[in-house]
Amino acid sequence: MSSSPHLPASWTRTLCGAVLFASSLACCAAPAESAAPAQALRDTHQRLHDKLDHSSFGRPVQLDSSETPGGLEGDVYAVIDHPLSEVTAAFKGSAHWCELLTLHINNRRCKTGTAQGRETLTLYVVRRYDKPVDQAFELPFVYRVASATPEHLSVELSAASGPFGTSNYRVTLEAIALDAQKSFVHFSYGYDHNMMVRLATQAYLATFGRDKVGFTVMGKAPDGKPEYIRGLRGLVERNAMRYFLTLDAYLSSDAKDADERRQRHWFTAAEQYPRQLHEVDLDTYLALKREDRQRDGR
Numbered sequence: 001m002s003s004s005p006h007l008p009a010s011w012t013r014t015l016c017g018a019v020l021f022a023s024s025l026a027c028c029a030a031p032a033e034s035a036a037p038a039q040a041l042r043d044t045h046q047r048l049h050d051k052l053d054h055s056s057f058g059r060p061v062q063l064d065s066s067e068t069p070g071g072l073e074g075d076v077y078a079v080i081d082h083p084l085s086e087v088t089a090a091f092k093g094s095a096h097w098c099e100l101l102t103l104h105i106n107n108r109r110c111k112t113g114t115a116q117g118r119e120t121l122t123l124y125v126v127r128r129y130d131k132p133v134d135q136a137f138e139l140p141f142v143y144r145v146a147s148a149t150p151e152h153l154s155v156e157l158s159a160a161s162g163p164f165g166t167s168n169y170r171v172t173l174e175a176i177a178l179d180a181q182k183s184f185v186h187f188s189y190g191y192d193h194n195m196m197v198r199l200a201t202q203a204y205l206a207t208f209g210r211d212k213v214g215f216t217v218m219g220k221a222p223d224g225k226p227e228y229i230r231g232l233r234g235l236v237e238r239n240a241m242r243y244f245l246t247l248d249a250y251l252s253s254d255a256k257d258a259d260e261r262r263q264r265h266w267f268t269a270a271e272q273y274p275r276q277l278h279e280v281d282l283d284t285y286l287a288l289k290r291e292d293r294q295r296d297g298r
Helices: 010-051 085-091 094-100 197-204 233-254 257-272 282-295
Strands: 061-067 071-080 107-115 118-125 137-148 152-161 166-177 183-193 217-222 226-228
Touching: 010 061, 010 071, 010 137, 010 152, 010 166, 010 183, 061 233, 071 233, 085 094, 085 152, 085 166, 085 183, 085 233, 094 107, 094 257, 107 282, 137 166, 166 282, 183 197, 183 233, 183 282, 197 233, 233 257, 257 282
Parallel strands: none
Antiparallel strands: 061 071, 071 183, 107 118, 118 137, 137 152, 152 166, 166 183, 217 226
8 A cells, every 4th residue: 555645644644553453353253253153152051051960851952942022932952962063964855854854744755856056845744643644734934053163063944934823933953962972953944924823823722633732731730730831832832843854854864764763763753742842653653754755765
């Protein structure tokens, strides 16, 4: 940079120094920014350490739910016995996500593709497990790997619109390495709904779905048994846990006979929480998934 004819040389040197300093900050900002999500997840692990160690799930798992201003969100945090490299290999790729998401009993088909240069997957979901696949509604997700480093993985799925007045579906998986063999993961599932959907769902949960509960303990019944959360938060907790268990089943089964091994793993894990997640017997579940594979030529 040459000296300006309108500024003293000392001012010019000061300006040059400021520009160089700002440039150095810009060079250093990107790594710091990329490290921020990993550090935030480490902070969360530290904050939840005691809860994870004394989890009621029988394993280091913590589940939270909330009613957002526009909808619902469920978050599952867990320590898993898999290195981060294994987690990244399993969950980096939309085809892998199609395989794991269809372990959920209500997800009957999944297709990958591209749209406007972005990787996509479309999930076909039935309202009840016994409904035929031609009655499924479509959830077209955009798939994105937000971060994939040796220290941090972040995968995001988003769908702008859904069925029956729902919208802004968001699925996020984050993971960090705790040591050479363990990782800490955060799975988040949420969506928005309009007032009509909210009222209709509340009416269903108060009548036909009145026996359905979530996982958060709200108190004790007169007989001493736990009183679990009900209503909308109970709904999102059940679904968040079902989806978390698909991730766990996908990671925990090897490639040999992978489909049925993963299905059995998912079903067995879900049956550990029958009060919340039991729907059908194992034979019925496997028959449904076998029918889906045969129909789609898998």
